[in-house]
Amino acid sequence: xxxxxxxxxxxxxxxxxxxxxxxxxxxxxxxxxxxxxxxTREDLAPVIASLTQSVMALQKKMETLSEKVDRKMSRVEQQxxxxxxxxxxxxxxxxxxxxxxRQQAEQWxxxxxxxxxxxxxxxxKDDDWSVxxxxxxxxxxxxxxxxxxxxxxxxxTLCKVNARISPQDLQREGGIDGLxxxxxxxxxxxxxxVDEETGEVTVYLLREGVDLLSESNAGEVE
Amino acid sequence: MKSINLSLLFAIFAIAAxxxxxxxxxxxxxxxxxxxxxxxxxxxxxxxxxxxRIFNDNTRRWMRVDCPILHQDFKNGLFKDSLxxxxxxxxxxxSSSNARCWLKSVHQTGSVLYSWSGGTRTTAGFxxxxxxxxxxxxxxxxxxxxxxxxxxxPRRHGQSSGIxxxxxxx
Numbered sequence: 047x048x049x050x051x052x053x054x055x056x057x058x059x060x061x062x063x064x065x066x067x068x069x070x071x072x073x074x075x076x077x078x079x080x081x082x083x084x085x086t087r088e089d090l091a092p093v094i095a096s097l098t099q100s101v102m103a104l105q106k107k108m109e110t111l112s113e114k115v116d117r118k119m120s121r122v123e124q125q126x127x128x129x130x131x132x133x134x135x136x137x138x139x140x141x142x143x144x145x146x147x148r149q150q151a152e153q154w155x156x157x158x159x160x161x162x163x164x165x166x167x168x169x170x171k172d173d174d175w176s177v178x179x180x181x182x183x184x185x186x187x188x189x190x191x192x193x194x195x196x197x198x199x200x201x202x203t204l205c206k207v208n209a210r211i212s213p214q215d216l217q218r219e220g221g222i223d224g225l226x227x228x229x230x231x232x233x234x235x236x237x238x239x240v241d242e243e244t245g246e247v248t249v250y251l252l253r254e255g256v257d258l259l260s261e262s263n264a265g266e267v268e
Numbered sequence: 269m270k271s272i273n274l275s276l277l278f279a280i281f282a283i284a285a286x287x288x289x290x291x292x293x294x295x296x297x298x299x300x301x302x303x304x305x306x307x308x309x310x311x312x313x314x315x316x317x318x319x320x321r322i323f324n325d326n327t328r329r330w331m332r333v334d335c336p337i338l339h340q341d342f343k344n345g346l347f348k349d350s351l352x353x354x355x356x357x358x359x360x361x362x363s364s365s366n367a368r369c370w371l372k373s374v375h376q377t378g379s380v381l382y383s384w385s386g387g388t389r390t391t392a393g394f395x396x397x398x399x400x401x402x403x404x405x406x407x408x409x410x411x412x413x414x415x416x417x418x419x420x421x422p423r424r425h426g427q428s429s430g431i432x433x434x435x436x437x438x
Contacts, residue, residue: 151375151409155382220308220332220417221381227370227388228332228419236385243379254387 158237162250165201165258172202175253179205183251186230190215203256207249216240222247296438298338302357302431305335305418316428323359323430324420333431337414341438351414354403356434358418360391361427367391369418373406398432 180198183205187193192212199206211222219225222238226249233254240247252258301320307313313326315333324331337354351373360367368390374383389401406414414436420429 147410148377151411152377154409220334221383223370223372223374223383223385223417224332227385228368228417231368231388231390233390234387236383236387238383240381240383241379242381 155237155239159248159250162204162206162237162258166199166204166206167201169201169203171200175202176200176205179251182230183207186225189229190219190225203253203258205251207247207251209247210245211247212245213242216242216245216247222249226251296341296352297435298437299433299435300335300337302335302433305333305416305431305434307331307333313422316430318430321359321430321432323428325423325428327423329422331420333418333420335416335418335431335434337416337434337436339408339413339438342410350405350408351436351438352405353437354405354414354416354435356389356401356403356416356418357398357432358391358401358420359396359398359428359430359432360394360421361396361429362421362424363394364424365421367418367420367429369401369403369416371403371406371414371416373408373412373414375409375411375413396427 179200183198184195187195187209190211192215194210195207196210197206197208211225216222216225219229222240223236226232226236226238232251234256235252235258236249238247238249302322303317303320305322307315307322309329309332313324313329313331315331316323316325322333335356337351339351351371354371356369358367358369368388370385370388372383372385374381376382384406386404386406389403391399391401393399403416408414416434418431420431423429
């Protein structure tokens, strides 16, 4: 066992020695042969010429690249300007759209009121329902301290109330909606306006199940 | 190989499910806890919160609340911009009075306040169970805000009435 160990160790040491010797004698020679250092000034001339050509070529490449970069930068700047202009135009159009929406909303409300007023006049009356609803309205208003009913008119499907209610009463009821829905518990649709400067209130109360507003705006009210 | 096929099938199913109309419709619904309702009676009744539900513990006075709904979906068209649907969960424990709720769409121009409602919804019967009151959609414009108003009856026989949640679908 010991003999085999010494034999293997000896073989490894010999192999290492051979490799080191080959490296020492062969590698330096190869490096020198690759470099081929010129010995005279004449020998340097072609090397210098070749290097000069390379430098010139590199300069040209750099110039081309810098032109390309300049062109790209100017294109990016143009695109940025265009985006900024588009944003400004978009913001302007949104402002216009908001204003238009506000005007349209007021026009829509006016149209609804005109239609409801027309229904109120043209539609046949339902006396029973009319009397009952008028009674409920009067009873509700009686709970207020300071009010004046100017008009209560009903047809078969809706009633209109025009009144003045004091700001204190409106405040206590939580507005006209609190009065009509919370206190009175009106089951049908309502459309109301309150001028908070004058206390003038106009409410249209539609009979339960009647949907005059949506029907008159098919396709607009979802 | 089998496991790769199964993973692929699962991935395809997940992508299809995420883009399905049901998933998209669900994204438009918002649920609010009852505690987001704002009682506006001066002083009494003081509301009680429990699990983010709001209750009226007062034995004499009704509690009036406004439950705000966020208007987030602007469709850029007159009255195409509307609230499609809303509902509210109410516990009505009062044996002889009912809770009332109404959905409102409101906007203001100058000193004039314009409002629109689909009508009042009322609870039926009483008990400690939740009742769902459903509202139809209301029209709106770009300046509209929405809310559900409610009147909650006083405490009766040791049981309080209140609001559990409310929801909107734009």
